[in-house]
Amino acid sequence: MQLARVVGNVVATIKNSTLTGRKLMVIQVLNGDLQPVGKPLVAIDSVGAGTGELVFWCRGKEASFPFEGSEVPTDCTIIGIVDSPQHVKNIGVLQP
């Protein structure tokens, strides 16, 4: 799992039938200091996240588990909303 910021959403009319009613969001992955890393991804939302919110997401096959009962084809799902940036506790990298 990694932290991310929701930066937008995607609208697709023609899509896999199991994606009907799902929210497709654009997320920017963040590091522990909440600085952007890498390129934006498209994620399916499972918790009601909105644009601008700080979230965390799950990758891989496990990303489809929140949608039990339907085989949602996803490898990137938003699974939690961080209460606030202050709720990310980070003591910083310790030098060996």
Place this chain on the structure above:
Amino acid sequence: MILARVLGNVVASQKNKRYDAARIMLVQPVNPDGSPRGVQMLALDSVDSGEGDLVIVVQEGWSASTAATGEPGAAIDSAIIGVVDYVEVFQ
């Protein structure tokens, strides 16, 4: 599995229900010599680790779900499954 250093944790009230009793830890993947590598990530704690601990993180869903919640099939891709006492590398 990878080695990682625990940096802290994350609090989220609104989350997948399988995360209800879990501690969501912020970890920095590290090399065997302790130097950081890659991007910080989140892992569920299953061994009562704390800030500053060097830990073992499993990055596979079945193992992570089972270790962190006791059952497979949760939307969990990483879990802390051990606290490292020391690392020996022979080269």
